[in-house]
Amino acid sequence: xxxxxxxxxxxKTFDKAKLVHQARxxxxxxxxxxxxxxxxxxxxxxxxGLSELIDPERDQ
Numbered sequence: 001x002x003x004x005x006x007x008x009x010x011x012k013t014f015d016k017a018k019l020v021h022q023a024r025x026x027x028x029x030x031x032x033x034x035x036x037x038x039x040x041x042x043x044x045x046x047x048x049g050l051s052e053l054i055d056p057e058r059d060q
Contacts, residue, residue: 038053
């Protein structure tokens, strides 16, 4: 017997404390990491379209 999943609209939250005992390793970067803004505004500032980010070979 299969059941259909019901997805509610809106913000989904999850208690990250439930994941603490599931961690297998921890990553520790050796240098400063840079966060890239991949929102529409951030991509526009970089001169990149969303379609180029998703499928860069399509425009070629």
